[in-house]
Amino acid sequence: MGIEEQLTGVLARAVTDIDSADSVKEIEAIRVSYLGKKGEITSILKGMKDVSPQQRPVIGKKANEVRDELTAVLTQKKERLEKESLQKQLEAETIDVTLPGRQVKKGQTHVLTQIMEDIEDLFLGMGYQIIEGNEVESDYYNFERVNLPQNHPARDMQDTFYITPDVLLRTHTSPIQARTLENHDFSEGPLKMISPGKVYRRDTDDATHSHQFHQIEGMVIDENITMADLKGTLELLAKKMFGEEREIRLRPSYFPFTEPSVEVDVSCFKCGGEGCNVCKKTGWIEILGAGMTHPNVLEMSGVDSSKYGGFAFGLGPDRIAMLKYGVDDIRHFYLNDQRFLTQFKRKG
Numbered sequence: 001m002g003i004e005e006q007l008t009g010v011l012a013r014a015v016t017d018i019d020s021a022d023s024v025k026e027i028e029a030i031r032v033s034y035l036g037k038k039g040e041i042t043s044i045l046k047g048m049k050d051v052s053p054q055q056r057p058v059i060g061k062k063a064n065e066v067r068d069e070l071t072a073v074l075t076q077k078k079e080r081l082e083k084e085s086l087q088k089q090l091e092a093e094t095i096d097v098t099l100p101g102r103q104v105k106k107g108q109t110h111v112l113t114q115i116m117e118d119i120e121d122l123f124l125g126m127g128y129q130i131i132e133g134n135e136v137e138s139d140y141y142n143f144e145r146v147n148l149p150q151n152h153p154a155r156d157m158q159d160t161f162y163i164t165p166d167v168l169l170r171t172h173t174s175p176i177q178a179r180t181l182e183n184h185d186f187s188e189g190p191l192k193m194i195s196p197g198k199v200y201r202r203d204t205d206d207a208t209h210s211h212q213f214h215q216i217e218g219m220v221i222d223e224n225i226t227m228a229d230l231k232g233t234l235e236l237l238a239k240k241m242f243g244e245e246r247e248i249r250l251r252p253s254y255f256p257f258t259e260p261s262v263e264v265d266v267s268c269f270k271c272g273g274e275g276c277n278v279c280k281k282t283g284w285i286e287i288l289g290a291g292m293t294h295p296n297v298l299e300m301s302g303v304d305s306s307k308y309g310g311f312a313f314g315l316g317p318d319r320i321a322m323l324k325y326g327v328d329d330i331r332h333f334y335l336n337d338q339r340f341l342t343q344f345k346r347k348g
């Protein structure tokens with residue numbers, strides 16, 4: 001068979017191949033098998049050296065025509081396939097812009113934060129500063145500077161997470177008393193502060209214990225501060241937390257950093273004082289500890305205790321929240337279960 005016929009035959013076969021190809025990849029393979037370096041047409045053209053010089057231009061022309069034709073058919077089919085696949089992809093990825101968007105759930109302030117913010121508002125309104133303390137504290141400030149020297153029996157009441165023998169996770173917010181006292185310049189006015197924050201105890205978690213919980217420390221130091229000031233202040237706090245009709249009573253107690261020390265009860269907000277399950281039939285609920293700042297605490301911070309004195313108090317927002325909302329397990333506050341937390345939506 002002459003070269004011309006061979007070329008015509010190859011072209012016909014290639015066109016059939018192209019017709020039945022249904023991917024760009026196949027088209028590419030066909031192109032290589034006919035027109036590539038080792039392709040059929042290329043090898044036929046290698047036979048040109050045996051053709052007579054008169055016939056060469058004719059065959060050369062034919063070869064060019066076949067190559068051009070084949071290239072055109074390949075390109076056409078490739079473009080059609082590409083267009084089809086783009087169309088398919090577009091159809092598959094259609095976006096319905098009329099569909100409603102995904103709802104973003106709005107969070108709410110954690111119930112303990114709400115309680116702490118309410119208390120902060122109250123005290124800010126009375127001219128107190130809010131002081132942030134460190135959760136990692138030294139043994140010296142956590143204990144010694146609030147009148148709990150080494151081997152003091154009251155240290156045992158507060159199981160402590162020690163980081164080193166001298167550094168610990170604070171067991172209460174009271175070290176902030178010493179830290180603010182030693183920095184306060186009394187020539188600029190009285191010291192009035194509250195300090196909310198996290199505290200830590202080496203307790204086994206159960207319904208009433210958590211190894212991490214919250215406290216709010218409060219302190220007022222000036223000249224001529226009396227226990228009546230303490231009582232008036234805490235009465236306001238109790239009313240703010242549990243309602244305007246509440247009263248408070250003070251019971252003698254002991255804390256190393258105050259003398260005298262008191263425990264403060266609020267009249268029961270559920271039964272109004274008649275006796276019920278919340279107040280254990282006593283009509284009163286213990287809410288915090290307080291007292292008149294011990295002279296040792298003042299003196300160790302360089303404050304003249306013959307001139308200045310005042311009161312301090314410490315309360316637990318976790319306990320307040322449990323009482324206020326009838327929560328029977330402190331661990332609920334720390335599990336971050338939305339079913340629990342969303343019950344405490346701040347009003348307004």
Ligand code: DAH
Nearest residue numbers: 172174289290291312313314
């Ligand atoms: N620091 C005490 C505690 O963790 C709470 C406390 C009681 C703080 C009486 C005070 C206070 O400032 O006057 O149990």
